[in-house]
Amino acid sequence: xxxxxxxxxxxxxxxxxxxxxxxxxxxxxxxxxxxxxxxxxxxxxxxxxxxxxxxxxxxxxxxxxxxxxxxxxxxxxxxxxxxxxxxxxxxxxxxxxxxxxxxxxxxxxxxxxxxxxxxxxxxxxxxxxxxxxxxxxxxxxxxxxxxxxxxxxxxxxxxxxxxxxxxxxxxxxxxxxxxxxxxxxxxxxxxxxxxxxxxxxxxxxxxxxxxxxxxxxxxxxxxxxxxxxxxxxx
Amino acid sequence: xxxxxxxxxxxxxxxxxxxxxxxxxxxxxxxxxxxxxxxxxxxxxxxxxxxxxxxxxxxxxxxxxxxxxxxxxxxxxxxxxxxxxxxxxxxxxxxxxxxxxxxxxxxxxxxxxxxxxxxxxxxxxxxxxxxxxxxxxxxxxxxxxxxxxxxxxxxxxxxxxxxxxxxxxxxxxxxxxxxxxxxxxxxxxxxxxxxxxxxxxxxxxxxxxxxxxxxxxxxxxxxxxxxxxxxxxxxxxxxxxxxxxxxxxxxxxxxxxxxxxxxxxxxx
Numbered sequence: 461x462x463x464x465x466x467x468x469x470x471x472x473x474x475x476x477x478x479x480x481x482x483x484x485x486x487x488x489x490x491x492x493x494x495x496x497x498x499x500x501x502x503x504x505x506x507x508x509x510x511x512x513x514x515x516x517x518x519x520x521x522x523x524x525x526x527x528x529x530x531x532x533x534x535x536x537x538x539x540x541x542x543x544x545x546x547x548x549x550x551x552x553x554x555x556x557x558x559x560x561x562x563x564x565x566x567x568x569x570x571x572x573x574x575x576x577x578x579x580x581x582x583x584x585x586x587x588x589x590x591x592x593x594x595x596x597x598x599x600x601x602x603x604x605x606x607x608x609x610x611x612x613x614x615x616x617x618x619x620x621x622x623x624x625x626x627x628x629x630x631x632x633x634x635x636x637x638x639x640x641x642x643x644x645x646x647x648x649x650x651x652x653x654x655x656x657x658x659x660x661x662x663x664x665x666x667x668x669x670x671x672x673x674x675x676x677x678x679x680x681x682x683x684x685x686x687x688x689x690x691x692x693x694x
Numbered sequence: 695x696x697x698x699x700x701x702x703x704x705x706x707x708x709x710x711x712x713x714x715x716x717x718x719x720x721x722x723x724x725x726x727x728x729x730x731x732x733x734x735x736x737x738x739x740x741x742x743x744x745x746x747x748x749x750x751x752x753x754x755x756x757x758x759x760x761x762x763x764x765x766x767x768x769x770x771x772x773x774x775x776x777x778x779x780x781x782x783x784x785x786x787x788x789x790x791x792x793x794x795x796x797x798x799x800x801x802x803x804x805x806x807x808x809x810x811x812x813x814x815x816x817x818x819x820x821x822x823x824x825x826x827x828x829x830x831x832x833x834x835x836x837x838x839x840x841x842x843x844x845x846x847x848x849x850x851x852x853x854x855x856x857x858x859x860x861x862x863x864x865x866x867x868x869x870x871x872x873x874x875x876x877x878x879x880x881x882x883x884x885x886x887x888x889x890x891x892x893x894x895x896x897x898x899x900x901x902x903x904x905x906x907x908x909x910x911x912x913x914x915x916x917x918x919x920x921x922x923x924x925x926x927x928x929x930x931x932x933x934x935x936x937x938x939x940x941x942x943x944x945x946x947x948x949x950x951x952x953x954x955x956x957x958x959x960x961x962x
Contacts, residue, residue: 547767547924555924557768558722558753639722639753642736657869658731659876659894 470666475673481643482667486674489647492560492634493627496567497575500623504572505616508579509609512587513601526580529573534566538633541566545637558639563647566633571623578619582612617686621679628675648674720749721929724769726840727867728798729912730754732887732956738945742936748929756839756867764788764915767922770930772915773937775840775885780913791916795937796946796957798910800844801889802902803872804830804881812881818905822852829860831880835871836863840910845883848907872898885910887956912957914938937961 474482511522543549545557545565556562586608587594594604609616631649638645640654648671655664729735730752739750753763757774764772765788773795774780784792802812802821810830815821825832826849834856835842849856862880864871868888875882876896884892889900914934919927936942943959950956 547922549766552767558751639751641722641751641753644751654731656873657727657867659869659873659892661894 467662467665467669470662471669471673474666474670482670484643485646485648485651486670488560488645489628489649489671490674492563492647493567493624496564496627497571497620497624499564500568500571500575501620503568504575504623505579505609506605507572508576508581509583509605511576512580512583512608513604523577523580526573526577530577532570532573533632534570534630535632535636537569538566538636541569541633541637557637558641558645560638560645562637563634563645566637567627567630570630570633571627574623574626575619578622579609579612579616582615582619583608586612614686614690617682621682624678625675628671719747719929720751721770721926721933722751722753722768723771723773723933724753724755724760724763725773726757726760726775727754727869728775728841728885728888729773731867731869732891732951734887734946734949734957737949738942741945742933742942745936745941746932748932750933756835756837757841757843758838764917767917767925770917770925770927771933772917773912774915775910775912776843777911777913779840779843780915783915787918787921789915790918791934792913793934793938794960794962795912795914796943796959796961797912798886798957799903800841800883800908800910801886801900802881803875803884803889803895803898804901805879805897806899807897808901810881813901815902818848818902818907819852821902822848823854825881826852826854826856826860829858831860831862831878832856833871833875833878833880833882834861834863835868836865837867839867841868841883841885844910848883851907887951890954890956891951911960 508526511519511526541562542557544551545554545562546552547555547557556565587604590608590611594607599607629649631653634645634647635650635653638647638650640646640650646654648667652664652667652671655661655667725735731754735750735752739752743749753760753769755763757776757779760769760772760774761779761783763769764783772789780789780792783789802818804810804812810824810828812821812824815824834845862874862878864874866874868884869892871882872884872888872892873894874880876894876898879897882898886903914937916927916930916934917925919925938961943961946957946959947955
């Protein structure tokens with residue numbers, strides 16, 4: 461049987477078997493990436509909106525930096541967080557290296573620039589449209605921030621998904637700071653790397669299909685929620 | 695600001711992982727890809743965990759990186775295969791104890807057609823010289839791993855400076871290097887464990903084995919308590935002693951892949 465077809469059957473049987481080890485890997489992948497995206501959103505959306513709303517010296521540099529960091533290579537993010545969390549590093553006392561928390565931190569570093577840069581752009585667009593109304597209502601910039609973010613919520617949902625895609629798809633950072641420890645820090649992508657290195661390509665590809673299916677489901681759910689909300693709001 | 699961040703991370707940890715039931719008693723073991731990829735740890739670690747209740751968290755990397763992880767104080771114990779490097783590590787005061795645990799051996803893998811004719815070589819050095827002479831493609835780990843260090847010693851012994859288009863340094867683990875060699879039809883030196891457990895050989899086959907210089911010693915190291923006071927030295931000590939005990943040594947001997955034992959215990 462050709463390897464690719466074989467991988468398809470492996471993926472199907474993996475999903476159907478409900479294998480406990482696989483389920484815990486899937487659960488950890490989702491947990492790490494979702495928590496990372498939530499933390500990044502809490503920090504990144506206000507940051508993006510603030511950069512859109514305020515004028516300050518060096519603003520251009522901040523905008524360019526945020527945009528550039530969207531392309532930060534995951535291994536570089538991983539290496540920086542590794543050096544930070546290592547016992548020999550400044551935050552070594554926390555003892556977080558090779559734990560899921562370290563993986564969340566690394567993914568926050570990767571996702572934060574995406575959420576901040578894209579939300580800045582969306583908020584800036586809205587600000588262009590509504591500035592006069594908002595000013596005539598006598599709104600301060602600080603008050604505009606939640607208003608504009610709320611108004612951009614559907615666009616920001618897509619931004620969140622882009623961030624989640626980045627987090628769940630990367631392997632360089634989680635592998636470096638998590639260590640790919642069986643049952644503790646092994647996620648979908650690092651399991652795929654491991655199986656590939658064992659030459660078990662059908663299983664690796666099968667895991668890849670499982671990961672893709674999950675990402676599809678999450679995107680579909682977001683789409684449905686978005687559509688329902690849009691219809692209700694009119 | 696700093697307190698906000700600390701709070702956020704504390705939040706992550708409690709919300710996310712309070713539910714995950716892991717024993718507090720665990721050690722982090724930095725080890726090599728050969729021991730992980732072959733399935734050795736899957737076979738022996740549960741036995742140790744059962745006997746002691748101590749969880750062993752294995753970070754499998756190249757020997758060079760394993761040393762680096764330990765040097766920074768991020769691993770409680772080391773199981774690697776570069777005896778010379780291990781002894782230096784102890785001499786430099788990073789580790790206080792080192793013991794032989796087990797051996798396996800390196801084998802030379804290549805395309806079944808064997809363009810360099812290494813299957814007939816008298817010894818490993820001759821096989822390496824044959825490959826260099828016909829400039830047959832050779833994939834090297836190139837990652838400062840124990841296997842890479844051993845390969846470089848063998849080129850040296852064959853009086854060959856490996857360079858040129860035929861010599862490809864990949865900078866990858868053993869498995870990825872075998873994948874690349876399979877795709878290129880190249881020669882490659884592998885530890886026997888990874889090779890036997892490898893599932894994508896395509897046209898590659900084992901061509902040369904058995905020379906004493908291909909002997910591959912694994913050692914267990916305990917990190918210095920004085921230098922790294924935060925490490926779980928007592929737990930690591932139990933793991934170290936278990937590896938050397940009759941029970942541990944028997945577990946290693948009993949581990950087989952496809953009916954073939956891959957590691958031979960040789961603790962003193």
